[in-house]
Amino acid sequence: MVINAKNLDHKALNEKLRGLSGDITIEECCGQRFIAAGMSGCSITINGVPGNALGAYLNGADIIVNANAQDAVGDTMNEGRIIIHGNVGDATGYAMRGGKILVKGNAGYRAGIHMKEYKEKVPKMVIGGTAGSFLGEYQAGGIIVVLGLEPGGKNIVGSFPCTGMHGGKMFLRSDCKGVKFPSQVTARPATGEDMEEIRELLSEYCQIFGWDFEEVFNAAYTVVTPDSKNPYKQMYVHN
Amino acid sequence: MRLEGQVRIPSGCAIAAVISREGRKMSGELITNAMKPMHDRSNGLGGGFAGYGIYPEYKDFYALHMFFDSRESRKECEAFLKERFEIVKSENIPTRKTPAITDEPIIWRYFVTPLKSVLESMQLDEKEFVARTVMKINTGMKNSFVFSSGKNMGTFKAVGFPEDVSEFYRLEEYEGYCWTAHGRYPTNTPGWWGGAHPFTLLDWSIVHNGEISSYDANRRFIEMFGYKCTLKTDTEVITYIMDYLIRVKGLTLDEAANVVAAPFWSTIDSMEDEEEKKKQIFLRTLFPSLLVTGPFSIVLGFSGGLMALNDRLKLRSMVVGEKDDKVFIASEEAAIRTMEPNAENVWAPAGGEAVIVHVKDGCY
Numbered sequence: 001m002v003i004n005a006k007n008l009d010h011k012a013l014n015e016k017l018r019g020l021s022g023d024i025t026i027e028e029c030c031g032q033r034f035i036a037a038g039m040s041g042c043s044i045t046i047n048g049v050p051g052n053a054l055g056a057y058l059n060g061a062d063i064i065v066n067a068n069a070q071d072a073v074g075d076t077m078n079e080g081r082i083i084i085h086g087n088v089g090d091a092t093g094y095a096m097r098g099g100k101i102l103v104k105g106n107a108g109y110r111a112g113i114h115m116k117e118y119k120e121k122v123p124k125m126v127i128g129g130t131a132g133s134f135l136g137e138y139q140a141g142g143i144i145v146v147l148g149l150e151p152g153g154k155n156i157v158g159s160f161p162c163t164g165m166h167g168g169k170m171f172l173r174s175d176c177k178g179v180k181f182p183s184q185v186t187a188r189p190a191t192g193e194d195m196e197e198i199r200e201l202l203s204e205y206c207q208i209f210g211w212d213f214e215e216v217f218n219a220a221y222t223v224v225t226p227d228s229k230n231p232y233k234q235m236y237v238h239n
Numbered sequence: 240m241r242l243e244g245q246v247r248i249p250s251g252c253a254i255a256a257v258i259s260r261e262g263r264k265m266s267g268e269l270i271t272n273a274m275k276p277m278h279d280r281s282n283g284l285g286g287g288f289a290g291y292g293i294y295p296e297y298k299d300f301y302a303l304h305m306f307f308d309s310r311e312s313r314k315e316c317e318a319f320l321k322e323r324f325e326i327v328k329s330e331n332i333p334t335r336k337t338p339a340i341t342d343e344p345i346i347w348r349y350f351v352t353p354l355k356s357v358l359e360s361m362q363l364d365e366k367e368f369v370a371r372t373v374m375k376i377n378t379g380m381k382n383s384f385v386f387s388s389g390k391n392m393g394t395f396k397a398v399g400f401p402e403d404v405s406e407f408y409r410l411e412e413y414e415g416y417c418w419t420a421h422g423r424y425p426t427n428t429p430g431w432w433g434g435a436h437p438f439t440l441l442d443w444s445i446v447h448n449g450e451i452s453s454y455d456a457n458r459r460f461i462e463m464f465g466y467k468c469t470l471k472t473d474t475e476v477i478t479y480i481m482d483y484l485i486r487v488k489g490l491t492l493d494e495a496a497n498v499v500a501a502p503f504w505s506t507i508d509s510m511e512d513e514e515e516k517k518k519q520i521f522l523r524t525l526f527p528s529l530l531v532t533g534p535f536s537i538v539l540g541f542s543g544g545l546m547a548l549n550d551r552l553k554l555r556s557m558v559v560g561e562k563d564d565k566v567f568i569a570s571e572e573a574a575i576r577t578m579e580p581n582a583e584n585v586w587a588p589a590g591g592e593a594v595i596v597h598v599k600d601g602c603y
Contacts, residue, residue: 010279031276031573049572051276068585070571071556089572089587090556108587109553133553133590158589159506180509 005029010051017044026050031070036061040080052089055082058099071108074101077123083208087129096123096142100201103127104209107146109158110134115168117141126205133158136224140167145198147173147205147216155179162224166231170224171198173216181224184231190221252448253280253401253422253570254557256538257578258545261564262602264292267410269578270418274401276573277422280448285423285435286404287396289444289540290415292603294391300327300350301369301441304387304394306432307345312382319380323372324351332395332408339403344432348393366441366486371465373440378467384433389442392542396421396435404435416603419540421446425472434470438478442542445481447474448570449535449555460528474537480529481539492539492546496593497522499531500551538568544597553590560585566596 002025005013010032017024017035021042026035029048036044037053040060052070055063058077068086075094087105095114098121106129113134115123123142131146135157148156156174162185171190172179181187199217206213255273257265267290274286294302303320307313320326328350334343353368361368373385387394392415395408401422405411421436437444451457451473458468458476464487466479477499484495501523510516523530534554539546547568549557560567560575560582567575567582575582588594 030576031571033279049576051571051573068572070573087585087587089558090553108556109590132587 001025002027005032005048008032010034036063055080058082060099068105074099077101078121085209088127090132092127093123093125093144096125097121098123101125102205102208103129105129106154107131107135110137112136112139112142112144112170114138114140115142115144117168124201126201128205128209128211130154131157131161133160134163135161136165136168136170137162138164138166139170142168143171143198143201144168145171145173145201149173149211149216162226164232165224166226168225169194169197172222172224173219174222175220176222179222185224185226187222187224190223194223195221252424253277253574254420254446254448254536254538255567255569255574255578256417256419256446256540256545256547257565257567258417258596258598259564260566260596260598262292262416262598263564264414264416265418267405267413267415267418270420271402271405271410273567273569273574273578274405274420274422276577277569277571278400278402280424280570281400281422282424283400284398284425285396285421286399286401287394287421287423287435287437287446288401288405288408288410289387289392289394289419289437289439289446290410290413291392291417291442291540291542292415293393293413294350297328297350298391300352301388301390302393303349303351303373303385304332305347305349306384306386307347308382310345312380313345313347316376316380316383319376320349320351323357323368324349324353326351333412334407335409337403337406340397340399340407343397343407370441370482374465374467377469386433387439387444389439389444390542392442392444392540394437394439394444396432396437398432398435416598417540417545419444419446419538419545421448434472436474437540438470438475440478440482441486442540443478443482443485444540445474445478445537446540447477447535447537449537449550450533451476451531451535452533453531456528457531477531477535477537477539480531484526484529492595493593494518494522496546496548496591498526498529500548500591500593501530502551502591536570543603544595546596547588547594549588549590549592551591556587558585558587559594568594 004027006028013032025045031051033051038057043062045064053072053075056075058080060079063082065084069084069088071089072094073092077099079099081100084103090108092111107127109132126145332346373388397404436446454473461479484490507519535550536555536557558572561584562579
């Protein structure tokens with residue numbers, strides 16, 4: 001099933017999508033928002049630039065974007081997978097609660113802001129390039145991996161990473177010298193045990209984007225976790 | 240009807256800009272199309288455009304674009320202008336009737352040059368005189384409003400969606416080397432014609448997506464220097480801050496960007512370049528009241544160039560792309576792809592990182 005999105009606004013495009021299953025291709029996409037919101041049971045390939053909140057509340061569908069994506073990819077997604085063969089804008093994986101977001105290139109500001117997890121629902125995000133400032137802001141759960149492949153002279157992460165982080169885990173493929181983390185988190189070199197947690201995820205990532213797994217996996221990673229269950233309890237009031 | 244400042248409405252907004260570094264002219268249609276994929280960022284309560292290089296036949300004259308409530312207010316204002324300027328041309332700004340744009344005021348433009356005798360008696364340079372006159376009209380004459388006052392540039396704005404505003408003003412008939420555009424989703428205030436973006440003074444124009452939480456602190460400071468914030472909407476104050484810092488105080492664009500989107504003290508503390516550190520401390524100490532806080536992405540247009548800037552926390556999106564001689568800036572990449580499907584080097588500047596583009600000397 002092929003849908004040409006030219007001259008369709010976000011409402012018309014999403015109405016066409018809803019209820020479809022199987023393989024769907026969207027051609028000439030240009031900025032339509034909320035594509036595939038809440039959808040499950042289909043695989044959607046997008047040619048062109050999708051609009052903000054791509055795959056919001058996604059519930060199991062697969063989305064492949066053959067271009068850059070804009071802001072808030074996978075906003076509050078619950079299940080499924082979003083693959084971006086390009087860069088993503090700000091607030092990728094905003095409040096994500098399950099599923100995977102795999103990005104070939106760089107992420108803007110606030111990737112993984114307020115990601116969360118509950119029991120078996122552990123969202124995962126892999127950014128192949130570099131991440132902007134406030135990576136994992138208020139992160140409450142899930143796994144964020146930044147690989148820094150082809151960083152182009154930029155630091156693997158911008159300023160103020162992990163601000164307000166109080167759950168989940170972050171993996172940065174770097175020794176992170178010169179990266180300033182807040183006092184409420186611990187950044188340390190990854191152990192073999194840590195790495196086993198992301199072996200399968202990175203294997204899938206490398207297969208999709210054509211990277212050599214050994215080269216990506218066998219490198220120095222830094223792991224960041226919050227210090228305790230409630231590291232901020234005395235930040236505002238002494239109680 | 241209740242005006243700006245009397246009602247509070249929550250927000251959005253879209254901005255876009257295009258400039259040719261070679262000074263090649265583009266019709267207003269290009270920038271209009273850029274606004275279409277971002278339609279939902281506006282709500283129809285304001286749209287506007289600024290074009291640079293659009294009045295080559297009158298390039299040595301200030302182009303005053305004006306709204307009047309009535310014929311009487313136009314006559315009164317014209318009498319006032321004649322005492323201060325030589326008016327070389329005075330005409331209706333051509334518009335096209337469209338059902339999407341209603342309740343238009345009387346829209347007029349004057350190409351003027353200040354009278355030498357008046358300048359001499361007031362001991363003012365030309366730009367200062369024009370700026371003061373604009374302030375005088377906008378604060379003193381109730382039913383007259385100057386919404387554009389630069390040379391070889393002009394602002395076109397209205398209540399409506401940007402693509403409809405463009406159709407209304409027949410922007411496809413203008414050609415400029417640089418265009419900026421705005422789709423409004425008013426923050427805090429209802430839309431009215433004067434409150435649409437861009438906000439201009441002399442050849443500065445600002446389009447802004449965001450909401451400035453430092454508005455009142457900024458306003459109190461800038462009003463000490465003769466500026467009057469008459470529109471009760473936050474963006475206006477950024478235009479005056481830029482005019483003050485760059486034209487009056489002589490700061491560079493980069494320095495002005497460092498004042499309004501100043502680096503955090505913690506960032507300054509960790510700077511290794513001692514000269515840079517000293518400069519940042521100096522600017523923050525000298526102009527603390529001109530720090531603009533809250534979310535913003537802006538494009539500042541001026542003769543021969545533009546500057547795009549995000550707030551230092553980057554609470555609004557902004558994307559930049561290039562192709563040949565052209566540089567594109569927009570709230571969304573989709574807008575850039577509409578202007579140039581094969582745009583290259585598409586990237587998002589960091590918070591507080593100014594993107595400055597100049598047209599080659601002699602090409603505008």
